[in-house]
Amino acid sequence: MIKKLIIFGAGSIGNHYANAAKKLGLDVEVFDTSEAALLRMKKQIYPERYGKWDDSIKLLNYKPELFSENDLVLIGTPPEHRIRILEENLRKGAKNFLIEKPFSTPGSIALDLFKKEIAEGVNFFSGYNHTNSKVYDSFIKDIKKSNLGPLKNCHVNWRESWDGILKAHFWMNSIYESYLGYSERGGGAMSEHSHGINLGISIIEEFDEITTLKDVNFEYDSDKKNYDKYFNSKIEAKNSFLIVTQDTISKPTRKEADLNFKNGKAKIIFGSDSDKYFVESPAVKIEENFKKERADDFIYNLKVITKGNSDLITKFNCGSKTQEIIDKAWKFF
Template identity: 35%
Template sequence: MYRTKIIGAGSIGNHLANASRALGWKVDICDVDPAALDRTRNDIYPARYGAWDEEIGLYEAGQAPKGVYDLIFIGTPPDTHMDLALAAVEEGPRAILVEKPICGPDLMGAQTLMTQAAAKNVAGFVGYDHVVGSACLRAGEQIAAGIHGRVETLDVEIREHWGGIFGAHPWLEGPHDSYLGFWKRGGGAAGEHSHGFNMWQHLAHILDAGRVVEVTATLDYVQDGRVDYDRLCLANLRTEKGLTGRVVQDVVTRPPKKYARVQGDAGFVEWHCGYRSGADAVVWAKHDEDIQEEVFTKTRPDDFILEMQHIEAALKPGAPVSPISLARGLDTMLVIAATHKSAALGRSIGIDYTRGYVPEALVG
């Protein structure tokens, strides 16, 4: 049984706590705001999961034990992640999980975290849970089987109005009231919906296409004196082995559209999130053959339970590289940073991974 500390008593922190308890782990939740802890006990957790779990410990920040946890999860705003993650590594857990995006586009602290985690032998994960969901795993199997033939392009869209986010955080008045309304803090479409970039990179790895090395982007920013965020992010990507495709992310589309498509010369494979209410799906076909689909029923808590099960498996000796590893999450952060730089300069931006997770890795 793992002993787990969750930093942040917001929506994500509650999901992580419930998922951890579903696996029988011991859980403590910490937050700087006593009101957030009260909301967790009296509102969020019982409303979502039926009742408060008295086995969960609640601590104001700084009062929780240190150095006794197997896992430390960080579910706070992105502009607080790095300091908390570095402090978590110093406690010496087996692993840390940082929610997405892992930091702001300035990449402040990113390489330091990578270096320190390796030095302390602490495994790192980033919360891109879509890529470890049942539908994505099945899509990966179909892609690996070569249903599509020779890959020609890869498209991913994560387009969703962020009303759902504010519905899960009713204490926020709107985007101006949190990091969400500020792209430099990790908000906006490029940061908050960066599942799209991460999914594209994940599928590119399955296709053996390598990492993203070039980004050409157009972003539609909202700047009204109270907020500064991108509501629409359009990015063309190219990998080390020449695969090209696009990612579209926005915070305006409703109903949501979340899908990925691998198009080949012999057919296609698609992943769909929210294919219908309470279900994801994989859709595929070879040219001139009937379209097939496989539907995966799920709930929102299931997403996090699968993520916890994945982390548990990934920590076993001999486990393969995790698609939500710290390195993969930081690769995604480089693409997010390159996207903003490309939009600002109006030209393509290269990524030089030999320079590390630093602004100097963005070339052009």
């Protein structure tokens, strides 16, 4: 049973999960190499988002040395540091890891390392929280009971300008001050917005089986190709296909998936204050709306992880397949 969350990285994600952990009654420790980041968490980010600072949260400028089977380690640092931190903590005996998206930079050793450590009893959980949410789980259940027939195709749009991300990272004046502005470091549309790839893969795997990456298209920020501002891919499955479009330029934001079946259609939409979906066929018409706050996305994901839901292995596998698509697409950058 998870009793403590140990967070690496005092940035935006670290704050979200620190709050989620306290809501669930967990002990929380946060480690960051930057004293400024720890101070910013305590004085600005956390109290501005959640009302006030929680003095029970321990802020550490040194690395935890010992772990118990009841500890969950969140690696919420920039992607370029995640595998190194994972390896360090594996050597210290940590057995439970929540990996923020993307799991690593493109083309890293991440997938081989996950496979090796899972075989040795290590537990990994996915930071792709949109596919571990109330709306997604309900969406899939309603589709499966609606007799829509075989899935023909799925089209995902995950399109959001940098404005929202810079607002959440208010201490930055430009994306070039962090990994966000550099695709090789895990930024850009393909990696930073890879919730889109993950959503599409997770849906396909519910009804079919992903086979291969077919086509990839990038558009870049400039001739320097620091990052991809637009990413589009076609991913084939045994009996259907997936098209994913992600970008860092669109206004208004679109985070949605359209599914076409032989006997009907479905759509899921993720928003800032509500998520909703539609399922429709000649015999069925379902519409559901889920009101939420931003913090709820992280609370739900962490709650399911701490309870040990059996679907978590499947969800992490879909996260790994997302990283696999990123790694393959990177060869065409």
